[in-house]
Amino acid sequence: PIRHMLQVPSWIQAQAAESFMKLAEFCSSRLESRNDADPKMDMSAEFQSHGAELAQTVVRSLVEALRFDSEEARNRFPRALDLCASYPEVRDEFIELTSNVPCWVFLRWVPQLLASLGFHEAGCSIPLLERMAKEYPQAIFYPFQLTKEDLANSPSAQKYINRLHLLLNDNRLLCAFVESLNLLSYADQRYVDWHKSTSLAKSTHDRDRVAQLYGSFYHDYLSKSKTWTGNGYGIPLKMFASVYAAVFHQLFGYPDRCEKLLRMTKKQFSNALAQVENVSPMAKQICKMGYLELRYLSPWLADFETHCKEDSFMDQFIELPGQYKGKVVPDLENHIRIAGFDSSVLVMTSIRKPKRIGVRCNDEKEYRLLVKGGEDLRLDQRIEQLFDVFNQILRSNEKSRSRNLYLRTYNVVPLTRNVGILEWLPNTVPIKSIVMPQGGTSSELIRKLTDEMKYEVLACGKGLNLQDSWGRMCRTVSSREIIKRFRARESQIPANLLRNGLRALCASVESFISIRSRFAKTFAVFSVCGYICGIGDRHLDNFLLDESDGTLVGIDFGYSFGISLQLGIPELVPMRLTRQFINILSPLDTTVLLKHDMVYTMRALQESKHIILNVLNVFVKEPHLDFVNEAKRVRDKAKRADIPSNMSGTQSSVGSLDSKDEDLTWLPKQKIKFAQMKLERFNPKYIMSEEFSLTPHSKKAFYSAVKSAICGDRSSLRFRTENQCADVEQQIDCLIEHATDPGLLGRAYVGWHPFV
Template sequence: MKLADETSAMYFPRVLDLVQVHSDHLQYLNEAIVDVPVWTLLHWSAQIIALLKPSSTLFNDFIIKILESMAEVYPLALYYDYNLTPATTKASPRLNRLSALLKDPSLDRFIAALNGLHHPEIRFKEGIRVLMDAIEGQPAVTIKTMVAAFLDNVLDNDVTRKNDIGEYNRSWSRKHRKEIEKMLSTPVTKASLTQARAWIAKTFQVAPGRCGINRQWKAKLSDFSEWLATFDSIKTRIELPGQYTSRWCKPEPSKHTTILSFDPQLLVLASKQLPKRLALHANNGQTYLFLVKGGEDLRLDQRIEQLFGVVNTILQGHPGCQRRRELSIRTYKVIPMTATIGLVEWLDNTKTLKSIVEDEMQSPSAKKSFQLLSSPSGEQYEAFWSKQKSKLPYGHKIASVTAKDVVPAFLASQELLPKELFRNRLLRMASAPEDFFTLRSTFQSSLSAFNGAAYLLGIGDRHLDNFLMDQTTASVIGIDFGISFGAGASLLPVPELVPFRFTQQLQGALLPYDGKVLLQQDLSIVLEAIRESSQRLDSIMNVFLNEPVVEWQVMKKAKATKKDKQQSSTESMAQVKMRHARLKISGIHPKHIVLEELQLNSHVASVLPAFKQLLSCESNPTIVLSPLDQAKALIELATDPNVLGRMFHGWSPWA
């Protein structure tokens, strides 16, 4: 790192992790860090900040010292990550100097303005959910503080920015203030929160032409933030987010791109949280598009994108991948700003795989638009599971039905949907025959690289809305990584049994070739490359898995089985997840690993023997498969109709 070597810098988070445990080595690190260029640490600022603790120890003092040295030179590089630090931690006098170095009123105002783009009705729903979770376990004084903060957020009570919040937010607050304050004025109880939840469900009905959204699903920026709409770049300098780590080189903040203005119109996405696309006009003449996402903690997505970047570096240096240059994962910027608001780089000229399927199935003469879930395939698949022992939970149903019933029902649903829909789209995108072959190759290689990395990182929830396809290059892009590190099998009430998505439609894109053979070739190269550089990925994953942002933290709320409790006393959940990741990287048969993950899932503990029978495997759980055999085993599991036929209806396994 003294020589600014990128490969060496990848191990720095792991070095901190080891020194935290073996404090006797801290002295050597303290001496060596003096000669390390500060900018080489910026790529891991989020992980370093996550280690901040208010208590006084030699290691904690070392972390503060590093962050202060970084903040002196690159304060804006640390601002957003530090903003995610809990207020109780930042209140420590030991962090006063760091807080002073990172103080930036302009960025405070910028984040508040972005929060205003999140509909107040949705902020209300989210706040009620948080209070419902806290009401039983927190003392009354804590609940009172939380309610005050909640009211400030949804009613925009901050008098210093009354002129910033936008007309829609202002009118909503004015209209509902008395009713909301009345519901939450007395000591808050579970009954009053239930009443508030019922009230917002009744009053908030999203539809084009309502809630500040026109019939084209667009909204005025000034309705949600007058500060952004009237932004003055002369008085306020705000850098375009994400520039400090976009390349491996020393940043030059004086040359960084800054924001001149914001487009007056927002594009609203018709999903549950109503995220909004914001256009930023910059001083370099370019326009940058970001999706403003509220109500979500984007830190996990940010960490996954960082890991994808590491995987891409590994693939670029492997001879097999150099022969297949398209073998890489398409990444994008994710910038968490608070625990509930952040920016995601907008990938222009892309469509979800689900919308492509629906477009291809849409008949010009049809009066209604084609909907995948309510299509004949979807209805037949759902009808099969609806009639299976209705009193059983869905997760228990999928384990109790025999293969002779599941397989024919699944194949019948699958047959109702033509299997060449993605191939048809690629043909339409191509202007010449050779273009089609290029598009198909890019589709195949990008899917292979993503699926390989997604399996090793345990990324689930791969329904068709969580994939994009670039309409110019046909590159497949995975999005939304809320279910990661094996949570699909170990946490969900309806566990996911497949390692990745490679359903009929994805195979059909590669026709007339056998899609399984093509994927196996590329996938084996990806697995081999990562296995040969396993130490590099292992060191970074180990740090991520010990951070407080990972999904399995919710297991604390779940009812643990006796086996879970026994295991937790000897092995932390982070250690379990890390062990599973290492087993995947080393080449253990995927069925053995899925079964281990299922043993952590309290929702299906009573039907675990049925899952063991379903996923029975002849190979010894200690046998290491070659990359080619591992790829073959993964594809067999991902395409097994007896497994696909047990996936949750919303995953659309028939498509």
């Protein structure tokens, strides 16, 4: 699309783009090697001047490559943002150069551009953002709402926020749509989120945050009228407000003067919460599941077509979310618009009770969206962004492309900190429903074995809770005994439950072979990509199977970048490769066949590691809510236990945990360092043991026993392999061995069903 404006042959454009990218890569690598070689020279004027010259060349080359429609330059654009943050000298040139590039090119990086508004380089981003707000307002509207929340207490960012607000908030229909989706969440769930977030804010003495949280919760769930939808909210919320509004007034005050809440100590706040929860059980009784009338939950959405004709919403419209990919020029005239909503909604049974809604659009088709409340979906969105980059790398690599290796991705659109939309994946079912069908004998057997495993762990604690009992088990029960118990459970479950489930989908042997092959390839690719991103919580509900072609889809990435190692019962395996997955290709050697595709995937990603690390580095600029909370939690425990904040043998670039001007981005930076090590062939056991040493578990009595299990016994391959593997094949061999170690699976959380 850009090349038509330049009026030059495509082959010349391709050569020019390639030349600019080679120059950008060369200067970028020189810049990185200089900084790594002598970090103490950072303050010298000569060093900074030379660095600024290199940074200017990188930025100039990247933007010139963008003008020549380079896909690689679009992938590496975060590097330019990173350099604008580090080198003020490049900012003016960045603004001038990007002004000559169509703004749609930058649409995929809108969240990162918005995140920069809270930093010194905000002036670089605002011209691009204003252009996008004028040309593609609905592409930037949703991420802007999140940024507005994040930077509400940042005086320096307000002038930029106000400029964008004037351009974006004139679409009242969009504002009402977001408010309506937010109010689909059941109030009792949001109450739990509110008191957890408030407890965290109180622990850091953040009065502004406490007041903000209370005001938001009060407005959404206790007030009689909403900003955009009036009284168009559902019966569950009206019933909740009628029961609890007076109680909240009495205990905490009104949102505009919540001095009672602000003055409360931690103990007083806990006592007040106990009084709230003792008022009435009614709220829990109205949290229905299954198919419901949409009007029951949201009269405003049910009457959407009528509202569109009202004077206040005249000439306004809502595009179906997820249409701006940043890969081609958006065709706004043909963008799909929402015309109405299906009269019924499906409330799912999972913990957050997400709602599947049907959306009727102007193309005479119905689309399904999953509305998920109570979670900040930005981390899921960032992982999908990263997966998209992985796919482009795999497509550009000849060997991975010839083997048809790719990840299935889906749209994630965060609307606020508490609600977001996910693309509904048709023809998919959770792996758990195949392995553990409702009412099936395998399901009952697995539940029985899960209970046995739980009671076995609790027996070690002799009255302690599950987490503390687990710690005592790791310390007092030998690895040989843990493996023996694990193998005994594993042997009781038929080995081919998943394989037979796949076979039941097929009408012929040929179709089974095809579906099985697609399953194995997508599983191999996801395993490697998930490992690089440190994605945990891989229980059987977090894998979906596309029944039409066998594609495996990973979902729910809330525990990414190694956060699952911080859990009370940490995940000690780098990916899920349990018996059911191993036997999917039987009677063939599954580990060998999986290994080939894993090697091709890992090698392709390692060859383009600079692109991946560029993307990861800008994530540090927008620390996700879970990252920040986790950093605070780890920091508080570390201060009490004197846990170091940096990896063994390395100097922290963000200061110690005792620093007064503590930068809470230290945790994401550390996670990115571990991702880099994975892309540099470090032994999985070495990375995990280093990462585990940074957790609060490192001061626990069970720490040495668990770390020893992570490293493996003396006969294991990963134990005998150096800290950095000799090649990708050896790295994948260590990874597979680590993931299938019965000593680690025997120490897994029971709800993970490690023996399945």
